[in-house]
Amino acid sequence: MNDAAYERIKVSRDGRVVMLTLSNPSKLNAVDARMHRELAQIFYDVQEDAESDVVVLTGEGNAFSAGGDIEWMRRSAESGETGPSPVEGKKIVFGLLDLEKPIIAKVRGPAIGLGCTMALFCDVIFANDTARFADPHVRVGVVAGDGGAVIWPQLVGYARAKEYLMTGDALIAAEAERIGLINRVVPDAELDARVDAFAKRLAAGAPQAIKYTKVSVNLGLKALAHTILDASMAYEMLTFKTKDHREAVASFLEKRKPKFTGE
Numbered sequence: 001m002n003d004a005a006y007e008r009i010k011v012s013r014d015g016r017v018v019m020l021t022l023s024n025p026s027k028l029n030a031v032d033a034r035m036h037r038e039l040a041q042i043f044y045d046v047q048e049d050a051e052s053d054v055v056v057l058t059g060e061g062n063a064f065s066a067g068g069d070i071e072w073m074r075r076s077a078e079s080g081e082t083g084p085s086p087v088e089g090k091k092i093v094f095g096l097l098d099l100e101k102p103i104i105a106k107v108r109g110p111a112i113g114l115g116c117t118m119a120l121f122c123d124v125i126f127a128n129d130t131a132r133f134a135d136p137h138v139r140v141g142v143v144a145g146d147g148g149a150v151i152w153p154q155l156v157g158y159a160r161a162k163e164y165l166m167t168g169d170a171l172i173a174a175e176a177e178r179i180g181l182i183n184r185v186v187p188d189a190e191l192d193a194r195v196d197a198f199a200k201r202l203a204a205g206a207p208q209a210i211k212y213t214k215v216s217v218n219l220g221l222k223a224l225a226h227t228i229l230d231a232s233m234a235y236e237m238l239t240f241k242t243k244d245h246r247e248a249v250a251s252f253l254e255k256r257k258p259k260f261t262g263e
């Protein structure tokens with residue numbers, strides 16, 4: 001694995017644990033075109049990495065990821081710049097599901113949109129006490145198509161999943177833990193140590209037994225993703241072309257409430 005090939009994802013190592021750090025800190029690690037492309041590839045590279053058995057996914061600074069870069073969305077809507085690719089989107093989700101090595105999400109601060117989706121597709125999710133989780137696709141006028149429709153119902157049930165996906169409302173970390181969206185909430189000062197200890201515990205275990213247990217559990221999730229993801233992403237791509245989406249992006253940048261018309 002060529003760690004230096006990535007610009008928006010920093011790669012570091014501690015024994016058999018590899019840490020992937022989303023790196024766009026000036027925008028709360030929002031996913032721009034470069035990061036989206038790198039995310040579509042890195043989990044496949046980690047799968048082939050002979051020097052690691054456990055993966056930690058986190059964000060640089062005080063955010064996990066604020067989701068899609070709104071400026072990228074604006075340029076896509078207004079100037080025709082290529083927007084988020086559904087092929088890359090599928091590779092991100094299936095990269096996480098196909099990765100046989102256990103992957104731990106270390107969430108500090110907001111995990112929003114695609115950032116939230118990536119955290120929830122990890123195997124174990126630790127968050128600090130100021131973390132927030134939300135999938136607000138509908139608030140920018142698009143379908144929650146990049147994996148939220150797959151993973152939320154499996155973690156919190158259909159009724160709660162539809163509530164949060166149709167409103168885009170955020171959950172504080174304690175509530176996310178209470179309803180089963182994430183595994184653990186810890187004080188910020190303890191987050192790094194708790195994740196490090198858990199990662200090293202897995203790395204000291206029987207690697208084949210652990211990874212194939214993950215593979216077995218993920219079989220059902222992969223089947224669901226194959227059933228749902230093509231349709232949900234197609235709906236998302238459709239809504240990227242709507243006036244409501246353009247209005248949502250403009251209102252966000254202009255710091256006002258959007259006026260949706262259903263067009």
